[in-house]
Amino acid sequence: MLERIYKAQKLFDTACETLGRQINVMEVCGTHTVSIFRNGIRTTLPAGLKLLSGPGCPVCVTDQGYIDIVLQLAGRDDCLIATYGDMIRVPGKGGCLERNQPASNVRIVLSSEDALQLAKDNPDKIVVFVAVGFETTAPATAVAVKEADESNIDNFCILSGHKLVVPAMAALLAEKNNNIDAFLCPGHVSVVIGSGAFAEIVERFSRPCVVAGFEPMQIIEGLAEICRQLVDGRAELKSIYTAVVTEQGNRTAQKIIADYFEPADGYWRGLGMIEKSTLKLKDKYSRFDALERFGIIETPGEDISGCRCGEVLCGLIEPTECGLFGESCTPREPVGPCMVSSEGVCAAWFKYGPEKKHK
Amino acid sequence: MCLAIPARIVELEADNAVVDAMGNRFKAKTTLLDKAKLGDLVLVHAGFAISLVDEEEAKKTWQLIAEVNDYA
Ligand code: SF4
Numbered sequence: 001m002l003e004r005i006y007k008a009q010k011l012f013d014t015a016c017e018t019l020g021r022q023i024n025v026m027e028v029c030g031t032h033t034v035s036i037f038r039n040g041i042r043t044t045l046p047a048g049l050k051l052l053s054g055p056g057c058p059v060c061v062t063d064q065g066y067i068d069i070v071l072q073l074a075g076r077d078d079c080l081i082a083t084y085g086d087m088i089r090v091p092g093k094g095g096c097l098e099r100n101q102p103a104s105n106v107r108i109v110l111s112s113e114d115a116l117q118l119a120k121d122n123p124d125k126i127v128v129f130v131a132v133g134f135e136t137t138a139p140a141t142a143v144a145v146k147e148a149d150e151s152n153i154d155n156f157c158i159l160s161g162h163k164l165v166v167p168a169m170a171a172l173l174a175e176k177n178n179n180i181d182a183f184l185c186p187g188h189v190s191v192v193i194g195s196g197a198f199a200e201i202v203e204r205f206s207r208p209c210v211v212a213g214f215e216p217m218q219i220i221e222g223l224a225e226i227c228r229q230l231v232d233g234r235a236e237l238k239s240i241y242t243a244v245v246t247e248q249g250n251r252t253a254q255k256i257i258a259d260y261f262e263p264a265d266g267y268w269r270g271l272g273m274i275e276k277s278t279l280k281l282k283d284k285y286s287r288f289d290a291l292e293r294f295g296i297i298e299t300p301g302e303d304i305s306g307c308r309c310g311e312v313l314c315g316l317i318e319p320t321e322c323g324l325f326g327e328s329c330t331p332r333e334p335v336g337p338c339m340v341s342s343e344g345v346c347a348a349w350f351k352y353g354p355e356k357k358h359k
Numbered sequence: 360m361c362l363a364i365p366a367r368i369v370e371l372e373a374d375n376a377v378v379d380a381m382g383n384r385f386k387a388k389t390t391l392l393d394k395a396k397l398g399d400l401v402l403v404h405a406g407f408a409i410s411l412v413d414e415e416e417a418k419k420t421w422q423l424i425a426e427v428n429d430y431a
Binding site for chain 2 (some may be wrong): 031035053084110112133137139140143188191192210213214215228243244245250252253256259260343
């Protein structure tokens, strides 16, 4: 294994020399971010090769406006909020789900199925499932909506915060001041959408896209492949996570997404509005859409003052450049979502980063 | 929450499975994986099996998860 690491390091050096400038590779997956930090991968890289953590953590990219809607609904007596655990500590208007709502109105679930079960068990409440996540998670939500539709479970609805990875990557590259040379593409999203889905990025923007798994050697070899391409002046799509990811992805999962959802314009933290980047329930299923049900219009939220999560998510600054990092913002008392989620970039820096400033 | 965990299907009735990951058993749906059968190793995300995995890949991931848990 050591030999493979040395070989990769040589490639990193060659790439830095050949290009004669800093190389920026963005990972778009929270699990990659955590693995990179935990395994000290940054320490194996030359100073000229930089890893940027992109919009890969679903909780982090969720716009403030969405969080505020969740909090608003949690305050209603007729609602029961069903959410994945990570969301409950994200601060919004008037606090967060964990602290500022009647605890009885909020339940943590491990799957969309559990949320549906809650609806069956609580016929006097409207269960609102806080449906966040990328293409990996969206099929699970679709299955729950399908079941609710077929079994006429009318006290169940979803607040769709589902997002699509490829439009976000395209939006980042469409920014003139972007500094991204290549992408380390997310492994588990690719299980669903297939590695082929990134061909669009390679073709439109001529950036290498490499799909890699999560163990350290996968990441290092993914970076080596990227450097090889950059040295040769190539931009290609390559998957080195072939043990799990196929080119076409999981067709059944894609089909159920397409049956229940349609792409819609939507807001991202830091990235703003991105066309056709979110998943909205199709009109036929609008009775399961929490926004329709409660007559709410989603508007972009105002970010919490001082929090620079947006810039962190675009790879424009590192967490330590945020004045609140490690001071008033820590995993115990998070100010922004990037410090809340276990996959958040700020949380990863705080836990494993060399510059951590524990108070 | 993006994490997907490899687990072995130890019980299966229609699309309702019980899976085992490192000795922990939990429920998972196989709705998204038509060909899943008893004894298969699958990658489970948010309560749903999303793909098959091979033994070697599963072992590597389990090891990684065990390390993360040790650290946390
Ligand atoms: S350190 Fe805290 S306040 Fe600053 S960007 Fe990260 S999450 Fe936001």
